[in-house]
Amino acid sequence: MVVALLVVAVVWRLVKNDLGAPPNLELATAATFAGAPLLRNRTAAVAPLVVAIVSDLVLGNTSILVFTWSAWAVIGVASVLLPRLRGGRHSGWKRYAAALGFGVGASVWFFLWTNFGVWVVSDGSWYPRTVGGLVDCYVAGLPFARPMLVGNLVLVPLAAGLVTLVERLERAAQRRAVAAH
Numbered sequence: 001m002v003v004a005l006l007v008v009a010v011v012w013r014l015v016k017n018d019l020g021a022p023p024n025l026e027l028a029t030a031a032t033f034a035g036a037p038l039l040r041n042r043t044a045a046v047a048p049l050v051v052a053i054v055s056d057l058v059l060g061n062t063s064i065l066v067f068t069w070s071a072w073a074v075i076g077v078a079s080v081l082l083p084r085l086r087g088g089r090h091s092g093w094k095r096y097a098a099a100l101g102f103g104v105g106a107s108v109w110f111f112l113w114t115n116f117g118v119w120v121v122s123d124g125s126w127y128p129r130t131v132g133g134l135v136d137c138y139v140a141g142l143p144f145a146r147p148m149l150v151g152n153l154v155l156v157p158l159a160a161g162l163v164t165l166v167e168r169l170e171r172a173a174q175r176r177a178v179a180a181h
Helices: 002-015 028-039 042-059 065-085 092-121 131-180
Strands: none
Touching: 002 028, 002 042, 028 042, 028 065, 028 092, 028 131, 042 065, 065 092, 092 131
16 A cells, blocks of 8 residues: 555656646655554655655756755654654544644645755855845745645545555454454
8 A cells, every 4th residue: 555655656746747736746745644554664754755766766856855855754754753752553533633733744844944955055046145045935935835735734634544444444354354263
């Protein structure tokens, strides 16, 4: 299931522009949120980085590659730490609340970190090396932040629903296996 989600996230990143999707509308955050409870181990942390690296091999990347990839790495680590910070596995409404928080947090983090990267890498050519230049960089990035935030407000809770469905199917299969013996 997680591999399928990652493949869909990579393919989406490769074709979304051709489909007329807004920039930064992505599936990696939702795939990552679902990957942590489904994989039940730390390998979920690499999910968004895998999406970025694989798709960047096809698309290429920009001068802010270090900021983009490190932003995804932090989102991946956060997906693994989230259940531990909340005191264990999520279920019911807590999972959806965590999904909303994770989607918003990931979007805000990605926006702040990668736009900071644009400001740093531009070396003053796009935005002056001043606080005002950094603010200008963030303001210019707002149209790119909106699709990611809105997408994550919808897609990450959908991923939470997928995890809930998979867990219910697993429990039903376990009950049938026990009943068969």
